[in-house]
Each structure stands twice: as C-alpha cells, then as structure tokens.
Amino acid sequence: MKVGRRSFLSFIIGGAAGTALSPLPWKLTDDLSIWTQMWPWTPVPKDGAVSYAGSTCTLCPAGCGINVRMVDRRAVKIEGMEGHPINDGGICILGLSGLQLLYGPTRVKSPMKRAGNRGSGRWVSISWEEALEEVAGKLTEIRAQGRPEALAVFSGKRRGTVPALLSRFMTAFGSPNFVTAASTQDSYELALHRMQGVQAAAGLDLANTDFLLSFGSGILDGWGSPVRMFKAHSALKDGGGKLVQIEPRLSNTAAKADQWISIQPGTEAALAFGLAHVIILEKRYRTQFVSEYGGEFEEFRQMVMADYTPDKVAKITGIDPKTIVTLAREFSRSSAPLAVCGKGGGDTPGSMNEFFAVHALNALVGGINRPGGIWAVPEPGDFGWPDPEMDETAARGMQQDRLDGAGAPPYVATAALPNRFFEAVAGGKGYPLDALFVVESNPCFTEPDPETVKAAFSKIPFVVSFSSFMDETAQNADLILPNHVYLERYEDVPNPAGFNRPFVGLVQPVVDPQFNTRNVGDAVIALAQGVGDPVASAFGWDGYEACLEEAYPDQWDSLTSEGYWMAEDFDPAPWPEAFETASGKFEFVPEGLQRGYVPAEIAGEKGGFPLVLTPYDTMRISSGYVGNPPFMTKTVPAEVLKGKELLVELNPQTADQLGFSEGGRAVLTTPTGAANVRVHLYDGIMPGLVAMARGLGHTAYDKYLADKGTNVNRLIGPTADPVSGLNAAWGIRAKLTRA
Amino acid sequence: MSTVDEHEKDMPSEDSGGKGPPPPDPEQKNKATAYVIFFFFVGLIASLIVGWIIFPQLLYSQKEQPIDFNHALHNELVGDCASCHYFREDGTFSGVPDLWSCIDCHMDVQGEDPEEEKFVTEYVWEDREVPWLIYSKQPDCVFFSHAAHVLSGGMDCVTCHGHIGESEHSKVYQENRITGYSRDIWGRNISGFKRNSWDRMKMDDCADCHEEARDSATKDEPRAPVGRVIDNIIRVAFPGTYADNRGGSVQTQRGACFKCHK
Missing domain, CATH: 1.20.5 (Single alpha-helices involved in coiled-coils or other helix-helix interfaces)
Known part of the structure; x- marks a missing residue:
C-alpha cells in the first residue's frame, strides 16, 4: 500500500474535521484563557471571616488607637479607631504601613548570636533558653565582680511598664545607668519643672485654641501626635482660628499656615522675647495672672524691655519689626492663643532658652492651665510596686555617678542625657561598661553623630539588642533577643505626646506572634529570675501580662473594653494651686535663663563653613526607631530622594553664588562628616541654608530602605544645652562643594 | 510517499494533445x-x-481529599447544610468549615472510622487546617455573593451544588492541569452538555437563570423595546434625569461584564 500525498492531506483534513467536531479546541481555548488569570504573581487574597481587633499604635509617641481588619487570623489592614480621643478614626502613613513591619522581611525571627566579627552580619539562631542563660550568666559575672554599675540600658521610651521594669531591674541589679532617648517632650517637662515647679508633661488644649503660634513645630509635619495635630489644625481652620508658622523653610505646615514668617534659625527665643516686649509695652498681657502669679515679672519685664525691642529683635531674627508688632498684637488679642515650640517632628530636644521664652509667652496671655492653653498633665504614678530590695552590691552600685551625668549638677533636673552617655563611653570617661541593653531604640542611626555611638559600642564588650528588626544597632550587637512587634504584644502607652489629659492606651496582640520572639517585659522578668536573688525577688510576676494588669488595677476594665483609659473629668490645677516653685508663682525668669541675647550655638566656624545645614522632618519619612516601611518610601518625592541619591534643598540665590544648578552633584561637608548629595533648588528655603530630610540613609533593613540617601544625623553632632544638657543642635555649619 | 512519477500520472496534461501518456x-x-x-x-x-x-x-x-468525608452521616446528625456551611454575621458565606467549626464535636475520636481518627490526630490535635480540595472553587476575578442567591433569592443549595449532602464518600477531585480548577466547574461531560442545573458552574450557567429572569422581567413591560430606546435618548440628552446606573454594580458602578467580573 502506497500512501500518497493526497492520502496524507486527506488524513490531515480528516483529523482537522474530527478535532473540530471534538471538544478539544473549545475546551483548550477556555482553559488557556482561565490559565492566563492564574499567574503566580497575581495576588489572590485569602477568603475568611472578617473581624476587627482594637489596639494602640506604638510606632511614634502619639498613642493613636487603631482598628486592625482581620481575615481569619491574618491582619490585612490597619485603620484609625473611630471615637478614640487622640486620633478619632484618623491614621498616619506610618501607622497605615505597620503591617509591612509585621510581615516584612526585616524581622529578627528568633534569638540570634553573633558568629563573625561585630557588624559582619554573620549570625546563628539560638533558643530562648540559651540566649537568656547567656545574658544571665554575663550579668551574674558582672555582679560577682562587684561592679553592677558596669551594666547600662538604653531605652527608646521612658514611660510605661516596660521602661519601669527595666529601671526596676537596674535598681535591683545596682546600676544607675538607665538611659532613655530624649525628645521635645523632655525639654517641655524641664520648662514646666523650672517655671511651674511641677513634674508634669505639657498638654495642649488644642480643641479650644483659636490662635496657634508655632515656633518651627511641624504641626502638619509629624510634630508630637501627628494625627491629633492634623485634626486640631482642621478644627482650628473650620472654627476661624489662625495658624502662624515661624521657620526658615516653607514646610507643609508653613504652606498651610495663615501666615508664614521666615526666621533666622536658632533665633526663635529672641522672637518670643520680642513678642513679650510688645505685649508688655502695650499692656496686652493678662494682668490678673501676671500680678498674682507672676514670679520675678519685674526682672523679666526689664530684660525684654532692654534687650528685645522690635528693632533689636528684627536684627537678630531677620523679621521686619512691623511684623513682630502686628504678630504680638494678634497673638495677645486672641481669646485663647497658644504658642508651641520644638522643631519639626518634635523628636529632638531643643534650646531651653527657647522653651522658657515660648512658655513665658503663654503665661503672659494667661494660657497656663486654661482652656485653649498649655496644661500641666501629671506624670503617671509608679504603679504601686514596692521598692526593690537591694543587697550591698546593688546599693554600692547605685551610689556610683551616672555616666551621662544626668541628675547631678549642673543637670540636676534632667532624667537622662543620651548624647552625653555615648560621648562618655566612647571617650572612656568614668568607669568602663561591661554590658549594654538596647531596648526599642536604634541609637546607631537616630542619635546625633552615630559614629560616636558606634565608638561607644566598641568599648562595650557585650551589647544585647531587643529589637524586632535587624536595624543598625542590632547589626552592631552581640546578641539579639527580639521583641514582638506591637501587633503581637501587650504594652501600655501612657501620656501620649502633647495630650492634655491623663491617658493610657493599651497595646493588645491582634495576631499570634509570627516568629520565635518574646515581649521585652517577659524577657526582663526571665533575666531577673536567671540572675537570682535579690534581683529575682523584685520580679515576682508570672509574666509581663500579669505585671501589666497589676499596674493598672483601677483602669484595667476600661483599658480592655475601650482600648484606653482617660481621666475624663480632669481639670488642670487652677492658678492658686498650679505653681509649686519656691515662691508659689510662675517663674518668668527661671533658673538657667540666659539674659541678654545669646544665640543657640551650633558647631563649626563661619569661615570654613559658610552655609548652615538644618534637618527637616516630613510625614513621609520615619526618622525614629522604626525605619520607613516600603509603602512610605514609595511616597517620598523625587525632589527628596532620586534613586539612591538624596537631594538637599538650596535657595536658587545661594545656588547661583556657589554655581549649582538643579540636580547638581555636591559634597556636603560639616565639622562632623561629609556626604555626597545632589542639589534641589527651592525658593522655599532661606538663602544660606541647606535643608536635608531626616530619616534616610539607613544601612540596615531591607532593599527598600537600605543605602537610600544619607543619614543627616551623621553630619550633625550634638550640642549640649547649658540648662538641660540635652542635645540642642538645630543644625550645623556646612559647606557645599562640587562633586 | 508520492513520487514524481505518480504526480505526472495524476496530472492531466493540457498541452499533450493526443500524444500524452496513456489514460489512467x-x-x-x-x-x-x-x-x-x-x-x-x-x-x-x-x-x-x-x-x-x-x-x-x-x-x-485525580486527587483524593485529605479526609474521606461522609456528608450523609453529618447531615443526619446536624440537620441541614447551614449548620456547617453558614452565613457569617456580616452576611459573608463561610464556605468550607475551618477546624474551629469541627472541634466542637471532634476534640477526640468519636467513632471507629479510621478517617475520623486521621482527622482528629493529624489535624485537630496538631491545630492544622485540613487542606480541603474545593469542587466549586471559582476564579478570584468574579464577584459572587451567596447571600444574594440564598438569602435574598431563596435558592437552595442543591440547585448549584447538587446532592453532595447525600454523599457517603468524598468523590475524587479531578483537577484541570491547565487551570488548576476542579472538573466540576466545566462539568463531567466534556462537551459541556448538562442534564441538571448543578452539572456545570460556568458563566453560561449563571446566565441560564439571569437571562431568564431578565427576559421575563421585561417581557410584559409595555414600553419595551421602544420605551427603552426613548429612555436611552433621554438619558443621553438630559443626564441626571434618571438615577445613575440602574441595576449596575455597586462596586464598579458599571453594568454588563463588570457586574460580576472584577
């Protein structure tokens, strides 16, 4: 049988006809079209029961209430809690991106021990038992040598049960070196302490303010409690109130303000005194307050009359004298004016002279403890824990001086001096440290001049990080005992930044711990047990949860049902009872106030460094312990970060003088360091200044954040304020040269 | 295969006249x-x-379910489908029950069935969800609401899912190697014909009911179809006369495909 061409074609035609008459082509077409909807990279959300779990955000000091949308046991979205006293349904971009911190790749998944050299990034995973045993062994060794003061703790927070447990641990162990990070709140507390004689946080009664005078505070740039500030700003505008922003840069706040007054940075105190001058001269102050409760008012009056005439202040600040007079009149004419200070996001302390001056301005208009003014909100109590028993070793250790010099002259009223702590350790001052715990903070990135911090680390043989993330500090540690992230743990958030009532927010776990992590509170209790008596006897709790519940016996019901506790009927102390100074009055001239104009100093000589570098904060960059989640970095505009290069803002006039054009590459040099940057020409920045975003330039974290931009802290060293000892650097002298 | 010779033989020659090759x-x-x-x-x-x-x-x-489930037995004990396949408080449908729904009864082994023992020891005690293979799983690109069909439309489960509630064993799950979905979506019959309403779950099967419902709704309407044309003219000429998007999708504000498709 010969198969011819015709037969073959016939076979093919028959096959085609048969295929067409079979379901094969039609079914295959259908299946292929469905297959194209099934690409593995197409995300398909899992189905499940939807619920909401309430908690409190801990990513900044704001204390916002959050509602986490859950699908089965998985958190899928974070929303602001409706009706919450602080944020009432609002949420910021960082809070919204929190899930990327929970599920993201930068988590430390189990206790880790360093395997290579410090910072080499080589780690081995160990069990919690091994890790706790190792730390407890080290601590026992330190105590056996009779040098308990050789242990130090650096904590990102000062309030709440976790810092309280750490502090208690240190006391029972015998070390005074419990160091906490500082912010604008610390400067405010010291101002209240010196001028009103109280230990209290500064609360702002924003709901009743009708004139907000901001000395560089980023009301819409993340200052204090950002969502609360945003809402307060909207309410202020809706109610016909006014916001005046005083700062040398056209920030978002300045752009949205009713009036933006550009000022020579660092001269804010002079302006406040200048406004006081006009108010006193024109007798626009609250006479009853000043005559009955104004301590040393005459001295204050003489000082501002002599040294702060509008003309003199104009020369210092660069603001037109007429503007000063008008502003003073408008401020004092308002029914509830409020002046605030603390630059940018309020994450750094500032010059006490400025805080004193601004607080005096509030006092002049009678805003202390009054509606729309600034309230002294009592610090939360000591949780009613009995004092820990101290053995001889502990008692001897506690008598040692703190390495940071806080609480001792000249900085008697300051709780902790983080900048001086790292300087002292790095410089080998005082006694050497054998061990350091770093809790909920990332000093190797956030502290000014992180190189000093790293130098201090190199002097400490044993560094333990409790970080949830592989951040710069964890990278430089010897052991990591990872904390749960906030969505997995219990914690309390007392006295949120700037809130004007006693308040505690409760952080509650909304998801099961994703990895082999533990709450720091539990780790500290376990360590105390590991060290043995008498330290162990001061930690009788079964675990952190039990300790937390016991710390808030009267508030616990409200905390668990509402998610927060608030003293609803709190009224600040009325004037006759408000001042606990020696005179019983408001001290217009507190101890440490500098008379005559003394500019807030910054490092560097004008000759070698003709420009001034000043950092700025934005809602789109998280500059604290927690680095930017990827969602946030996506929102950073190309005028701030282009690819991996950071752009600094420069006035076109200055750029012209220096020969820079838009996008030009430059080397930014300061007395502290140098960095490669690009130049962005911006009319909104005062000539002679270089503005740089804070919070970029991480070397740790994931590919979405690491090696993007430059860390401005690396270029600005700390300047100790003469009164508080805290860092008061608002900038540094700098120069820009072509790269 | 054919050769040149054969070709020549087959081809009638036009110019050969009478001298060509002999007739085939x-x-x-x-x-x-x-x-x-x-x-x-x-x-x-x-x-x-x-x-x-x-x-x-x-x-x-061909895939076996991780546990051979006896619907008939459970149905007898609990009474109806909704005991396990229930609507959540927010109106969403729970679908295949999770472990949580089962452990009320199955915290320990109850009977002598080895499948039950396997379920209790390997899943309940291990706190591990059973990776059930879902015969009726549809692509994610389709909006489908059980509530709209069952609660509002009053349909029963059998109309779409057949008599699965009476089965004593889990049938073999036939997974389409190209799409990953169960054969039950296209239907057992490869040609796509069906005898029962639950034999197939493709878009046309949705349309069976939906077109019928649409047609019967407009059939008796005196204004159709001329009325609809006039309606459309008014809609274009005077936007806002009618409420927007009558019958359109709530989510996308569109009609046609986007009523059901994302």
Missing part, C-alpha cells in the same frame, strides 16, 4: 480515491478519539 487505469484511479477516503476517515476517527476520550483523560489529574 480506471481501476488504479478507484484505488487511489479509496485510499484518500480511507485516510480521511482514519484522521477523522483518530482525532475524534483523541478529542473525546484521550484528551479529557490527560487534562485532569
């Missing part, structure tokens, strides 16, 4: 035609066999 042998010609017809049918039948029998067998893989 009629017997040979008949034989060639028979071959052609024969091969046509060989091709036809082979492809029909491939298309109707071999292809369906190749297309689907």
